[in-house]
Amino acid sequence: MPPSPAPAPVAIGITVFRPTPEQVATLRARVAAEARPTIVFDNGGLPASVAAHLTACGARVLSAGDNIGVGGALDAIARAATAAGAAQVLLLDQDAVFTPAQVSELEAAMARLRALSQPPAVVGPRPEAAPGRKAPAYPRRPEIPDFGSLVPVAFLATSGSLIDLQAYARIGPFRSDFFIDGVDLEWCFRAWAKGYGCWMETRTALPHHVGGGVIRWQLLGIEMPRQPPFRMAAYLRNSVYAWRLPHVPRAWRLRQAAYLPLQALLYWADSGYRPRVLAQLAGAVLDGLRGRLGRPKGLPR
Template sequence: MSSSDSLSSTAVAVVFFRPSTAQVVRVAERFGGRMPIFVFDNGGIPPDALSQLGTTPGVVRLGEGRNLGIGAALNRLAEAAAAAGFRRLFLLDQDADTSPDTARALGFALDRLAGAMKGQALVPALIGPAAAPNPGHKAPRYPLRPRTPPIGALLPVEFLATSGSLLDLAAFDVIGPFREDFFIDAVDLEWCFRAWARGFACWMDPATAIPHSVGRGTIRSRFLPLAMPDQPAFRMAVYVRNTTYSWRLPHVPTRWKLKQMAYLPAQVGLYWGHHGFDPRLLVRLLKAGAAGLLGRLGRPADAPP
């Protein structure tokens, strides 16, 4: 694909779960008629927003309004886009504040990577923007991949958020789908580590940036340089479960497992304290960690419909 052709084989993929009408309208207005839009309805799209999607050119709506989790939604979107002949997919969540210009810039960057890495053992699979500051929210950090040099200003990273990233669908077909049994948290992290283990690479373009909103705000430690998103207990439990399960996976690097083994207990303690040291909450998080270690994944019993 040439740089001048950077959007001709690219579609937008958006997962909606209980979005506001304004969030749906923003996607429709910014991308409608400019790029094909594949939408997955995980539930709760307001009726007026559904009407807006119905009149927006180029929209393909998937899903039946039931919450299948982010992994399943992304997989269905990738399958549909590939079947329709698209080669790249610009992944978004409903909070993403971006435009076709970002997709175009990432397409140019992915073209440069493909040219520079031609004939090498690694193949670029995913490129995403840097995380722009978002007041009230902790911006995610994307660690650099050791022993992999940058290519110009483009940086190899261990993982990055799916939202705002440009996915090469041929690479996705080889690497495999996102884990549906993770349901929501750490889906992108596990997939990127799997990509690296299979000879593919994930990249960040610092020249592009979009804000990310994870959770309802940020919890900060009074005594340690530690901050984390404040999320509902259901989602925190899924995060704990998926993190401990990842310690079982051979493609997750030992350096990352050791870091998380030190970091996760601090996160649990910080979250527990922020929510009033409720014993029931601590038991819930400890049971979630045990479930991960035992490989008990899947849709959580208390997942929102």
């Protein structure tokens, strides 16, 4: 079998929304240190002076003039990377601290995965918890063996994920109607269903900063990020809606059917059992059952 041709350059895609001064400083340093083409999507709140500085440093800054959600921003980045001639795009959020050397590690991992019969869709780093936060957990695919340091997983968070753009074109775009939560999970389930693999490179790691702390139910061993109500509502809504999608595995649906009520109860308890929060969570579940997606209710402008 002849070797695959060398891939085109990797593009870097970064989504931002109301970045803090510290996140702006990280973004500036990221663009300055990266020789690869960089695309920044502003979902709102990026100062015009910062956008101008990033552009002067060689980055391409995109905006729809409104918050179109994570899914819409990632699709815009993927389209721009493809138009720029990139074969792969490394997706990052504004909190991510991921060095150019780590990007190269994922690029090398993607190249190794091309030796497999099942083409790779995405490879990402091992998740770690930033101080006071909870790292996401990636369930492994037990029917597929590890490939050296690479572990097949059901899904990965988009931040830190290196996406193969040819695979992306065949799998389809991220679900913009999910807006924020579950976008990565649904896309990876769809990738597996279409014959592509999702892999975690265990030799490199990325700390995750999701939420504003951790909510714990020690008796049941449950931990979840502490999120604002609109985020928790979007998570519930999208999870319930995903049960109807044929590419979402039955085992995952059953797990979520048991787990989501416990998470909702834990979140409500953490809110002080406020009736308004309970009504918002119940409304989110109803929206998921009825297929009412899009911009979450209560999303800050």
